[in-house]
Amino acid sequence: MKNVNLNALRVFSVVASHGNLQRAAEELSLSRGAVSQRIKKLEIELGVVLLMRGARGVSLTPEGERCFAAVKDALAILDTAFASIGEDGDRVTLHIGSSTATKWLIPRMDAFKAKFPKISLTTQIHEQVLARSLGRNEIAIWPGKAPDTNIAHGSRRLTGIQLIAVCSPDFLRPDWPMGLEMLLTMPLLQDAHRRWEKLIHETGHGDTHKLLNFDRSALALDAAIGGHGVAIAPTYMVENDLRSKRLVEIWVDPEASDDGLYTSWAKDHLGQTRMKRIVDWIASEFE
Amino acid sequence: MKNVNLNALRVFSVVASHGNLQRAAEELSLSRGAVSQRIKKLEIELGVVLLMRGARGVSLTPEGERCFAAVKDALAILDTAFASIGEDGDRVTLHIGSSTATKWLIPRMDAFKAKFPKISLTTQIHEQVLARSLGRNEIAIWPGKAPDTNIAHGSRRLTGIQLIAVCSPDFLRPDWPMGLEMLLTMPLLQDAHRRWEKLIHETGHGDTHKLLNFDRSALALDAAIGGHGVAIAPTYMVENDLRSKRLVEIWVDPEASDDGLYTSWAKDHLGQTRMKRIVDWIASEFE
DNA sequence: ATCAGCGTTTAGAAAATCTATCGGCTTCGA
DNA sequence: TCGAAGCCGATAGATTTTCTAAACGCTGAT
Numbered sequence: 001m002k003n004v005n006l007n008a009l010r011v012f013s014v015v016a017s018h019g020n021l022q023r024a025a026e027e028l029s030l031s032r033g034a035v036s037q038r039i040k041k042l043e044i045e046l047g048v049v050l051l052m053r054g055a056r057g058v059s060l061t062p063e064g065e066r067c068f069a070a071v072k073d074a075l076a077i078l079d080t081a082f083a084s085i086g087e088d089g090d091r092v093t094l095h096i097g098s099s100t101a102t103k104w105l106i107p108r109m110d111a112f113k114a115k116f117p118k119i120s121l122t123t124q125i126h127e128q129v130l131a132r133s134l135g136r137n138e139i140a141i142w143p144g145k146a147p148d149t150n151i152a153h154g155s156r157r158l159t160g161i162q163l164i165a166v167c168s169p170d171f172l173r174p175d176w177p178m179g180l181e182m183l184l185t186m187p188l189l190q191d192a193h194r195r196w197e198k199l200i201h202e203t204g205h206g207d208t209h210k211l212l213n214f215d216r217s218a219l220a221l222d223a224a225i226g227g228h229g230v231a232i233a234p235t236y237m238v239e240n241d242l243r244s245k246r247l248v249e250i251w252v253d254p255e256a257s258d259d260g261l262y263t264s265w266a267k268d269h270l271g272q273t274r275m276k277r278i279v280d281w282i283a284s285e286f287e
Numbered sequence: 288m289k290n291v292n293l294n295a296l297r298v299f300s301v302v303a304s305h306g307n308l309q310r311a312a313e314e315l316s317l318s319r320g321a322v323s324q325r326i327k328k329l330e331i332e333l334g335v336v337l338l339m340r341g342a343r344g345v346s347l348t349p350e351g352e353r354c355f356a357a358v359k360d361a362l363a364i365l366d367t368a369f370a371s372i373g374e375d376g377d378r379v380t381l382h383i384g385s386s387t388a389t390k391w392l393i394p395r396m397d398a399f400k401a402k403f404p405k406i407s408l409t410t411q412i413h414e415q416v417l418a419r420s421l422g423r424n425e426i427a428i429w430p431g432k433a434p435d436t437n438i439a440h441g442s443r444r445l446t447g448i449q450l451i452a453v454c455s456p457d458f459l460r461p462d463w464p465m466g467l468e469m470l471l472t473m474p475l476l477q478d479a480h481r482r483w484e485k486l487i488h489e490t491g492h493g494d495t496h497k498l499l500n501f502d503r504s505a506l507a508l509d510a511a512i513g514g515h516g517v518a519i520a521p522t523y524m525v526e527n528d529l530r531s532k533r534l535v536e537i538w539v540d541p542e543a544s545d546d547g548l549y550t551s552w553a554k555d556h557l558g559q560t561r562m563k564r565i566v567d568w569i570a571s572e573f574e
Numbered sequence: 575a576t577c578a579g580c581g582t583t584t585a586g587a588a589a590a591t592c593t594a595t596c597g598g599c600t601t602c603g604a
Numbered sequence: 605t606c607g608a609a610g611c612c613g614a615t616a617g618a619t620t621t622t623c624t625a626a627a628c629g630c631t632g633a634t
Binding site for chain 2 (some may be wrong): 004006007008010046048056063066067069070071073074075077080081082084085135136168196266
């Protein structure tokens with residue numbers, strides 16, 4: 001393409017619409033001198049005369065008509081694309097792990113909808129931390145050792161990670177509280193963190209062959225609810241099932257974790273009170 | 288429209304094409320800092336992240352993909368318009384599918400140049416029918432069920448679609464002619480139309496697990512030329528390879544298709560004898 | 575550990591864009 | 605015929621945008 005100043009095309013388009021540089025200047029919040037200069041320069045770049053100038057305004061030359069038609073089409077394409085890009089109205093995307101979605105978010109969907117009735121929440125499930133920067137209207141919730149290091153992001157610690165062992169209330173077991181040694185002799189359900197396996201190796205008790213492995217924490221927890229054994233998971237992931245008495249807590253991992261759960265969002269979009277309110281709501285649900 | 292700097296869109300388009308800011312900067316004769324700043328400012332204006340940055344270049348975010356698609360279309364319209372504006376131009380743009388370009392047009396390029404020595408042909412590859420109207424000096428070739436319905440376009444049917452099965456002359460196979468049942472037991476190569484798969488399901492013969500799938504007809508045909516199996520494609524796409532004995536015809540699909548191949552052009556440019564002559568030439572190459 | 579290749583940031587220079595002002599032209603009504 | 609209104613163009617200088625050069629940081633390969 002000729003090295004045409006595309007911004008000048010927009011100016012030309014407005015002029016062509018009005019048939020009057022003065023009115024076009026008003027619409028563009030420019031002086032009519034600026035508009036005149038812009039069109040003149042564009043004509044030089046394209047090598048054609050676009051406008052017939054007169055005492056009662058301007059009209060398009062045949063080349064100007066063709067240019068105007070093309071620019072209209074092109075700007076319409078861009079207009080449509082940009083109207084929807086990043087602006088999905090009142091839509092917010094939450095990037096979250098699948099188990100956190102299942103065990104933390106889903107039980108709070110009604111609470112979310114009640115508090116934010118006009119916000120459409122899109123949940124995007126990820127198995128790893130997002131590699132890319134967050135865009136407008138995107139929030140992420142992730143376990144990690146530190147807040148988000150991406151300087152374009154705001155970040156906030158939601159909670160520490162405290163692992164507890166849970167099972168179905170009907171699950172046959174010795175009385176509470178229970179020692180670890182005894183605990184490890186029971187059917188154990190673990191996720192990818194493999195905490196039970198580590199404890200078995202550390203203590204020399206229990207049997208790794210009796211472990212049931214799941215690639216999602218939520219699946220291990222659902223198996224526990226089903227009475228298949230004892231699962232171990234972070235408190236924030238089980239508290240809803242505890243409250244509903246689908247699970248009971250039978251052991252607390254004494255080993256402190258330096259992991260935490262964090263939320264992050266795109267900093268650029270300052271003053272977006274609804275993003276701030278959503279982040280505040282998420283944080284409040286972890287208090 | 289958002290008050291987006293349209294010149295920055297051109298910068299973005301070049302970056303998106305290269306997947307590398309440094310190379311884009313070179314093409315644009317800018318420093319890479321200038322390019323980086325431009326994209327950053329554009330992202331702020333649009334309110335979205337367009338690029339995922341990395342140590343080995345950049346890739347597009349979903350929003351970046353959408354932006355790139357729109358910008359490409361918009362710039363193509365402008366490019367085409369400006370290429371001819373003010374010129375009693377000798378340039379013609381042909382919009383065509385990639386496989387039709389590879390298998391029908393490329394083998395005829397010398398014939399075209401011989402017949403139209405002063406016309407510069409620009410080939411623009413598309414995977415779908417163009418949504419927009421054709422401009423001056425634009426011709427399109429498309430498969431479909433009817434002529435172009437755009438009232439601004441002229442249109443003409445080039446040929447019906449007759450599918451035939453082809454393979455390399457060296458490909459081991461039973462003697463010609465071959466029954467369909469036998470044919471379907473062979474390694475089969477198909478494109479997005481999935482004709483082999485349909486035949487397998489219709490007849491109960493053959494094995495869908497032995498199909499090799501390609502997203503371009505030309506790729507399936509090239510695999511057939513390479514001796515990897517039997518491809519099925521429209522006659523107009525294979526006839527050149529048949530003539531050059533790179534492929535042989537081993538079966539004709541008895542099922543008639545109501546699809547045809549059509550060409551269309553912009554009606555507005557009446558009296559353009561050279562457009563008429565090009566359209567006539569295209570049609571003659573299908574007789 | 576080092577290097578190459580990538581992107582980002584910043585200060586200041588260069589270029590583009592704009593404003594304010596002056597001027598000219600055409601058309602219309604008195 | 606003259607004056608007014610409404611239009612566009614040119615120019616000097618102010619303002620803003622864009623760019624360069626340099627420095628820096630990160631990632632991946634060796």
